[in-house]
Amino acid sequence: MTQLIQSTVPDVRDIVLDAAGTSLSGLLVEPRHTPPRALVVAVHGGGMRAGYFHGQTHPTQSLMTLGARLGFTVLAVDRPGYGLSAARFPEGQTLAEQSHILHAALAGFARTHDTGAGTFLMAHSYGGKLALHAAADDRGAGLIGLDISGISHRYAVDVRQFQDFHGLKTWPLHWGKLGLYPPGTFRHAKPLVTPMPPREAGEARRWAEEFPRLAARVKVPVRFTFAEHEGWWHHDDETLASMRRLLSAAPRAVFDRQPNAGHNISLGWAARSYHLRALAFVEECLMEREVPTPAGRVTALAAARAASRTGAGTGTGPGTGEGPAAPLPPVVPGPRRPAGAA
Numbered sequence: 001m002t003q004l005i006q007s008t009v010p011d012v013r014d015i016v017l018d019a020a021g022t023s024l025s026g027l028l029v030e031p032r033h034t035p036p037r038a039l040v041v042a043v044h045g046g047g048m049r050a051g052y053f054h055g056q057t058h059p060t061q062s063l064m065t066l067g068a069r070l071g072f073t074v075l076a077v078d079r080p081g082y083g084l085s086a087a088r089f090p091e092g093q094t095l096a097e098q099s100h101i102l103h104a105a106l107a108g109f110a111r112t113h114d115t116g117a118g119t120f121l122m123a124h125s126y127g128g129k130l131a132l133h134a135a136a137d138d139r140g141a142g143l144i145g146l147d148i149s150g151i152s153h154r155y156a157v158d159v160r161q162f163q164d165f166h167g168l169k170t171w172p173l174h175w176g177k178l179g180l181y182p183p184g185t186f187r188h189a190k191p192l193v194t195p196m197p198p199r200e201a202g203e204a205r206r207w208a209e210e211f212p213r214l215a216a217r218v219k220v221p222v223r224f225t226f227a228e229h230e231g232w233w234h235h236d237d238e239t240l241a242s243m244r245r246l247l248s249a250a251p252r253a254v255f256d257r258q259p260n261a262g263h264n265i266s267l268g269w270a271a272r273s274y275h276l277r278a279l280a281f282v283e284e285c286l287m288e289r290e291v292p293t294p295a296g297r298v299t300a301l302a303a304a305r306a307a308s309r310t311g312a313g314t315g316t317g318p319g320t321g322e323g324p325a326a327p328l329p330p331v332v333p334g335p336r337r338p339a340g341a342a
Contacts, residue, residue, distance in 0.1 A: 010068035012054055016084065017077065019105035025084035026050045026077040029068040030113075036073040038144060038282060039115040041106065043076075045125025045150065046204070047196040049083060050076035052124065053266055058182040060272040063122070070279055073115065077105065079130060081197040092197020095210075099133040117289065118144045120282050124266065125150040125232075126200065128224075129207060136217035145221040145252075145285040147278040150263050152224070153211035153243060154234040176229035176262025185267055215246035221288070222247060223254040223281045225274060227261035251288075254281065 015028040027050050030036060042053040042063060053076040055061030067074035078084065080101045081092035093101070106119055121143060123131035128148035134140050175181070203210075224243070226235035240255045247253040256277065261270035 010065055012062070012064050015075070017105040018108045019080075019101045020108070022080065022088065022101050022104070023084050024077055024080065024101070024105050026075060027054055027064060028073070028075050029064045030073045031068045031071050034071060035114055036116040037071040038073075038117045038286060039106075039110075039113075039119045040067050040072045040074045040279070040282060041077065041119055041121050042074060043102075043121060043123035043127035043130055044079060044082075045123075045127050046200060047194055048124075049192045049194060050078045051192045052076075052264070053122075055185075055188070055267050055271055057185045057188045057267070058269075058271075061182075061267065063266060063271070063275045063278075066272065066275050067279060072279065072282070073113065075109065077102070079127065081200060082194060086194075086197075089197065092199040092201075094199060094203055095129055095133045098130050099137055102130065102134055103137060103139050117286055118142065120144040120147070120285065122147045122278055122282075123149075125263065126196075126204065129210075132211075132214045132218060135220055135222070136214040140217075141219050143220045144282065144289070145223070146218070147223045147225070147281050149225040149258070149265050149274065149278075150227065150230065150232065152226070152233040152235050152239055153208055153215075153246070154239050155208070156230075156232060156234045174232075174263050176227070176231060180229065180260060180262045180268045180270070181264075182269060189267060211243075212246050215243070215250075216248055218247055219249045219251075221252040221254070221281075221285050222250050223252075223256065223278070225256045225258050225265070225277070227263055227265050227270075228257060228259050229262045232263060 010029045010032055012027055012029040015026050017024040017026060040063075042050070044050055044052045053063040053074070054065075060066075064074045064076060080098045081089040109115075110119070119142075121131040121134060123146070128151040131146050131148055135143055135146055175186075224240075226233065235255075235257070243255070244253050258265055258270050258274050258277075261268050261274065265271060265274045
């Protein structure tokens, strides 16, 4: 039985992405025996690596293996300034610069891999800031949507007091209660933790001013999740209402709270629950693309009834409204995006 279970676990492998001359490291897993429904790109937070989304402490933690089992290709990237690109950008990059490189990397990936219905960004903490930048870019309108955890636009602490965002003083903010994580988590997480580049740390202090400008340019569905024991960010009802108002161009803005979780949700006991919810949001976004909206169905029904009132034949002349109603157009799933489509 163990061998049978292991044989169904998709293989997660290292990958190097070419971002218009910049090499980004990452992890990749693809579904077995079936084309992918979509590409889920996982973007890690500050001072972390792509392996954040492939937790090894407990079998249920990994977003990557779960996503592949549910039919998605999952690509976790080391953001510019981390992993393979750390030597090239020792001071890090601004979020705008990172967005440019991320878009280039994803365009290159799409030229050689099947991305199914398109690309969805799933991001954590500082990676959520990059995801919003990428969506606010002109190229971001083609994204399926965003799922972001561990970030709002209002810090719950005074970030000016921290010289080191990953020192002893900030440890409780990143992790919260020890019992929220499986035994061995911190030992396994050691290779994932890395210094935050200086330019990134400097820009973090200006996030409250940056968010409104970016939020207004996001034109895809977005979901925000806050851990029950989130320490970095405010996520009270008034904060969420403010975020919703600022996301004025997004067709949907969803807010959720994850019980029994600290800031690093994907490494805790709540990882599987959160990942299932996030992937369910991907499915909702795909459904909205493939199935007419309620407004669209009402419009189609009105058009069909109007057509029936103008039909020819006895009792079906203009204005009689007594002819048989024209059938509604069938629901046709959206076309798959072939390999090579950006």
